[in-house]
Amino acid sequence: MTSDGRVARGDRTRTAVLDTAVSLATEVGLDGLSLAQLADRLGVSKSGLFAHWRSKEALQLATVDRAVTQWEERIVAPALRVPRGVRRLRALHEARIGFYAARVLPGGCFFANTEFEYNARPGPVRDRLAEASGRWTTFLERLVREAVELGELPADLDVPLLAYEIDALGISAVMRSRMLDPDVTYRHARQGLLNRLRALCPDPTLLTEGPS
Amino acid sequence: MTSDGRVARGDRTRTAVLDTAVSLATEVGLDGLSLAQLADRLGVSKSGLFAHWRSKEALQLATVDRAVTQWEERIVAPALRVPRGVRRLRALHEARIGFYAARVLPGGCFFANTEFEYNARPGPVRDRLAEASGRWTTFLERLVREAVELGELPADLDVPLLAYEIDALGISAVMRSRMLDPDVTYRHARQGLLNRLRALCPDPTLLTEGPS
DNA sequence: GAAAGAAGAACGACCGGTCGTATTTATTTA
DNA sequence: TAAATAAATACGACCGGTCGTTCTTCTTTC
Numbered sequence: 001m002t003s004d005g006r007v008a009r010g011d012r013t014r015t016a017v018l019d020t021a022v023s024l025a026t027e028v029g030l031d032g033l034s035l036a037q038l039a040d041r042l043g044v045s046k047s048g049l050f051a052h053w054r055s056k057e058a059l060q061l062a063t064v065d066r067a068v069t070q071w072e073e074r075i076v077a078p079a080l081r082v083p084r085g086v087r088r089l090r091a092l093h094e095a096r097i098g099f100y101a102a103r104v105l106p107g108g109c110f111f112a113n114t115e116f117e118y119n120a121r122p123g124p125v126r127d128r129l130a131e132a133s134g135r136w137t138t139f140l141e142r143l144v145r146e147a148v149e150l151g152e153l154p155a156d157l158d159v160p161l162l163a164y165e166i167d168a169l170g171i172s173a174v175m176r177s178r179m180l181d182p183d184v185t186y187r188h189a190r191q192g193l194l195n196r197l198r199a200l201c202p203d204p205t206l207l208t209e210g211p212s
Numbered sequence: 213m214t215s216d217g218r219v220a221r222g223d224r225t226r227t228a229v230l231d232t233a234v235s236l237a238t239e240v241g242l243d244g245l246s247l248a249q250l251a252d253r254l255g256v257s258k259s260g261l262f263a264h265w266r267s268k269e270a271l272q273l274a275t276v277d278r279a280v281t282q283w284e285e286r287i288v289a290p291a292l293r294v295p296r297g298v299r300r301l302r303a304l305h306e307a308r309i310g311f312y313a314a315r316v317l318p319g320g321c322f323f324a325n326t327e328f329e330y331n332a333r334p335g336p337v338r339d340r341l342a343e344a345s346g347r348w349t350t351f352l353e354r355l356v357r358e359a360v361e362l363g364e365l366p367a368d369l370d371v372p373l374l375a376y377e378i379d380a381l382g383i384s385a386v387m388r389s390r391m392l393d394p395d396v397t398y399r400h401a402r403q404g405l406l407n408r409l410r411a412l413c414p415d416p417t418l419l420t421e422g423p424s
Numbered sequence: 425g426a427a428a429g430a431a432g433a434a435c436g437a438c439c440g441g442t443c444g445t446a447t448t449t450a451t452t453t454a
Numbered sequence: 455t456a457a458a459t460a461a462a463t464a465c466g467a468c469c470g471g472t473c474g475t476t477c478t479t480c481t482t483t484c
Binding site: 027029031032104107108112113115116117119120121129130133134137158160161164165167168169171172173175176178179180184185188189191192195199 | 241243244316319320324325327328329331332333341342345346349370372373376377379380381383384385387388390391392396397400401403404407411
């Protein structure tokens with residue numbers, strides 16, 4: 001951004017490049033991303049990329065950041081527009097499934113490919129992903145805690161454990177939907193959360209309607 | 213194997229190479245595996261590998277097969293030595309967690325790195341992994357069904373759904389243990405399964421003791 | 425001495441990265 | 455307003471290095 005708030009022309013092209021980089025890395029992996037291929041898809045020359053990022057690693061880092069932003073825009077933001085409580089928990093779950101379902105069919109999904117490439121390998125990329133994972137976990141636990149405070153879930157609930165169980169249903173949905181039948185996978189992921197909440201939630205009317 | 217059942221000398225060296233390849237791919241990923249590095253670690257020359265496999269791709273495929281075998285020896289086989297029913301389900305879960313925990317700390321884990329590299333990318337590697345995933349799912353459902361038939365779980369249980377939920381707790385344990393704290397992750401994975409079974413199992417004595 | 429096997433140099437292809445040049449864009453001058 | 459100049463950007467060619475793969479050479483063994 002320029003100092004007066006307008007979006008500089010360079011920033012626009014940067015974002016366009018990064019969006020393409022995310023979608024390319026979604027297909028071939030962040031490691032498999034080659035600058036020649038990226039430049040080809042963008043219709044620019046390879047050396048032009050070095051005008052915006054000093055190295056491939058810098059571009060990869062920016063790509064990760066962009067993917068994190070996309071994730072939060074696509075999953076976190078919509079859920080926050082739903083009333084808090086278990087309804088919001090289910091909306092988040094649904095948004096997550098939808099996010100992956102939408103991208104799994106044409107190609108892959110950035111996080112599904114990237115987190116597993118880089119986890120446990122020290123380095124700046126891993127650090128960013130670990131940071132994003134931590135933010136995500138904290139966010140999930142906050143949502144569960146809010147539902148408890150609203151009285152929609154038992155007061156003596158193990159909040160981190162339920163957050164983990166919810167996350168588990170989402171993660172496995174991502175993974176299994178790409179190896180096995182996506183339809184039954186997503187159905188199981190939805191039903192699993194519904195069962196879990198039904199067992200905990202004293203007010204059944206909160207769970208009667210389908211996913212928002 | 214030779215026709216009379218003895219293990220041919222060539223097969224022994226092939227297996228040794230593949231074990232090293234699995235452990236190397238566990239660290240750098242199946243894509244990141246380079247023949248020079250593999251030959252180095254084996255103390256042989258790069259061209260020697262071409263005597264056993266006609267191309268790198270053939271060696272990668274054999275590496276995947278070897279990893280699947282290791283998985284089944286390390287996780288499935290021990291669980292089958294435990295009495296069937298919910299005890300066996302918990303033993304399988306525990307074996308899975310232990311398998312990953314043992315390999316996560318030094319480096320990575322083959323499947324955690326590889327399945328996500330290759331899922332949704334068509335090709336022979338993906339096909340093998342999908343096939344192994346299907347076998348695993350079928351196996352899990354068989355174990356759940358056996359517990360139902362023993363009367364340890366309700367007769368009207370949704371078997372595939374519970375199998376999915378169990379698998380979900382394992383998958384997410386693998387994933388999260390590498391980005392976030394492994395100890396709390398594995399604890400959640402164990403407790404999650406215990407809670408789920410406790411809610412279903414009419415006989416509490418089956419769940420009193422700790423993991424085998 | 426001949427056959428077999430492994431070792432290592434040599435190959436084409438591709439990678440990330442650099443550089444000199446041409447083309448576009450913006451600013452100044454008449 | 456139109457022409458001229460300055461600045462920024464994009465481009466294709468090229469470099470060193472690594473990859474998978476092949477081919478030649480040398481050692482070993484019967």
